[in-house]
Amino acid sequence: MTDIAHHIPEALLASYVSGTLAQPFALVVAAHVSICEECRANLAAHEAVGGVLLDAFDPISITSDLRNRVMAGLDDDIPPEPERPRGDDTFPTPVLEALGSKAPKWRSLGPGAKQCILNAGKEGSVRLLHIAPGFAVPDHTHGGLELTLVLQGAFKDETGRFARGDLEVADDTLEHTPVAEEGMPCICLAATDAPLKFSAFVPRLLQPLFRI
Amino acid sequence: MYVECDPPLDGVRMLGMILDEHKILDGAHIAPVLRKARSARRVSCERTPVTSGMSTTFTEQTEWMLKVRDARDRAAFAKLFDHFAPRLRGMLMKNGFGAAQADDVIQDVMLSVWRKAHSFNPERANVSGWIFQIARNRQIDVIRKDRRPMPEELAMPESTDIDGEQVLGIEQEAASLHAAIARLNPEQRDLVQKAYLGELTHSEIQAETGLPLGTIKSRIRLGLERLRHELKGER
Numbered sequence: 001m002t003d004i005a006h007h008i009p010e011a012l013l014a015s016y017v018s019g020t021l022a023q024p025f026a027l028v029v030a031a032h033v034s035i036c037e038e039c040r041a042n043l044a045a046h047e048a049v050g051g052v053l054l055d056a057f058d059p060i061s062i063t064s065d066l067r068n069r070v071m072a073g074l075d076d077d078i079p080p081e082p083e084r085p086r087g088d089d090t091f092p093t094p095v096l097e098a099l100g101s102k103a104p105k106w107r108s109l110g111p112g113a114k115q116c117i118l119n120a121g122k123e124g125s126v127r128l129l130h131i132a133p134g135f136a137v138p139d140h141t142h143g144g145l146e147l148t149l150v151l152q153g154a155f156k157d158e159t160g161r162f163a164r165g166d167l168e169v170a171d172d173t174l175e176h177t178p179v180a181e182e183g184m185p186c187i188c189l190a191a192t193d194a195p196l197k198f199s200a201f202v203p204r205l206l207q208p209l210f211r212i
Numbered sequence: 213m214y215v216e217c218d219p220p221l222d223g224v225r226m227l228g229m230i231l232d233e234h235k236i237l238d239g240a241h242i243a244p245v246l247r248k249a250r251s252a253r254r255v256s257c258e259r260t261p262v263t264s265g266m267s268t269t270f271t272e273q274t275e276w277m278l279k280v281r282d283a284r285d286r287a288a289f290a291k292l293f294d295h296f297a298p299r300l301r302g303m304l305m306k307n308g309f310g311a312a313q314a315d316d317v318i319q320d321v322m323l324s325v326w327r328k329a330h331s332f333n334p335e336r337a338n339v340s341g342w343i344f345q346i347a348r349n350r351q352i353d354v355i356r357k358d359r360r361p362m363p364e365e366l367a368m369p370e371s372t373d374i375d376g377e378q379v380l381g382i383e384q385e386a387a388s389l390h391a392a393i394a395r396l397n398p399e400q401r402d403l404v405q406k407a408y409l410g411e412l413t414h415s416e417i418q419a420e421t422g423l424p425l426g427t428i429k430s431r432i433r434l435g436l437e438r439l440r441h442e443l444k445g446e447r
Contacts, residue, residue, distance in 0.1 A: 010425075014407055015414035017345070019352040019360065025414070026361050033363035037440075040363065041432040044337050045425040048432075050348065050408045051341030052390045059298030060305060066315050070293060073323050074286060084364070093364035145414075 004165035008032055008039050010046075012147075012169075017046040024119060024126035024191035027094055028147040028167070031189055034092035035165050090152045090187060095128075104128050112180075113137060124193035131155065131180040131188070143194030146170045148178070153186035155179060270376075271383050273339040281329040282372055293322055296343055307351065307409055317354060321347045331368060334379040335435035338386040348410075369442045378435055385428035 008029055015021040016029045033039050085096040098118040106114035112135025116128040124144070131137055133153070147169055154163035157176040162168050170176065180186035270278075273295065279288035297318050304314040324346050332342055352360050393401060407417050 011414060011417040014417050015412075017348065018408050018410040018412070018417075019348050019355075020410045020413055022414075023356075023358055023361070030361040030363045037433065037436050040366075041429050041436055042425070043363070044341065044432045045429045046408075047345045048338055048341035048386050048389060048428055049393075049404070049425070050344035051338055052386060052393055053405055053408055054296075054299055054303055054344045054347070055340045055390070056393070057299040057302035057306070060301040062297045062301060062318070063315075066319060067293065067297070070297075070319050070322050071286070071290065073319070074289065074326055076323075078327060087364050094361040098361070 003163070004036050004038070006160075006162060006166040006168060007036065008042070008167060009169060010042070013039070013043055013046050014049075017043065017050060022123035022193055023121070024124045024193070025145070025147055027098060027119070027126050028149050028189055028191045030094040031092045031151075032149050032165065032167050034087055034094060092151075095151070095189060098126070104130075106130055111135065124191060126189065126191040129186075129188045129190050131178075131186045133180050133182045133185060136177050136179045143172060144192060145194075146190065146192040149189040151187045151189055153184040154181040155186050155188070156181065270334070270379055271339075274334050274379065274383065277329070277332055277339045277342075278334065278374075280326065281332050284329075289326055292325065292339075296325075296340075297322060300343075300347055303347070303409065304351070306405075309351075313354070317347070317350050320350050324350070331365065333368065333435070333439075334382065335375055335438060336382070336432055338382050341386065351410075366436075366439060369439055371442075375435075375438060378431070378438065381431045382428070382435065385431050389425075389428060 012021065012025065012029060016026055021029065029043075033043050084093050085101050087093045087096065091099065095118075099116075104116035106116050109115050109129075112132035114130040116130075117125060118128065119126050128151075129137065129148075131153075137155075147167060148162070149167045150162045150164050152164060154161060154166075155178040156162070157168075157178040159168070159174070159176060161181075162178075168178075273292065276285075276288040276292045276295075279285035280292065300318050300321060301314055304317055305311075309317065321343070325343060328346070332339070337345075349360060349362075393404060396404065406412050
């Protein structure tokens, strides 16, 4: 947990705190923070900025009706919040929640690669990738922003080595070929705001079929 | 090298420069109020765990929040309400919420403050930052249909003993952040506000904002470390 070398950039944390970060990326941020103390502290620092701004707002008076309603609400019996699943050695809590606490349903992406789409919509998509040891994620470039968080195993590409907890931030300037290390299969949480463009391996025509 | 870019980004970068300067001067910029609190408290340099009952020189907000958390104190909650509800209203109106909708959010947020008080830890967060985060979550729930994914929460320590020095440190960092933002010119302050109130997209915030977060980050990290040691010790 202390060996994480690649963290969340500040702008992503600020955007997460403000709530403007697209849902697929927000899941990656929440997952990384769940297993990275450094980024947990950084996130709290951004929240402190929000707190300072909140404190500096000119107060606008509150009706006594609202005040009374809230004070009366203190006595309400409220059902306890459902307990959140505890993160395991691979999947942190927010990922388990996105999976509905079920095991991922993998679909083949070709030799050595499987995926499980967690969420796909207008804002982009987020999926789990499962790459067998020694196999490559097909060479691709990006139309937008792509975040890849390693949850198990490790991969290497032109920019470095990424192991559990490491986050790779890629944009359209990066053309890379991540290769899973020998040993355990590499499981990643990958979010993108644009369809990935494969430069080889999967003909572009097939992309809609794979939803990748 | 001068890089041409959009005016907002340029503003953000300027902000970074100003705040970097602040970082260098950090020690000299402790808010007077807190300096007073510090000397009044006469905390030694060593960590002296104290119980919340003894801590009389934290900010009022921290004191109220601890009374709510540890003693379910309604009078203290009323004080929190009177401080934060009108400011939440200011924030929500600025965010374009109508009066009725704002009232609903304020009610939910303040009731969450009461109900989630057990998860407030002054060694890791200051009260306004903690409440801000609850308010943003609630706003996001209202604005969008899907909930924002949240990190796993950390377990709370069993004991309510407080490391007073650490809490003061967090408060002090929040105060110097406050001072730094207050020194910005109106245009820059507006930009920071827009970034944190959800009026800028991620790519608009993209430029390094360079806010003086270094010192508060290390403070918060200390709080996390203490928690980790404590939890280890209990297992």
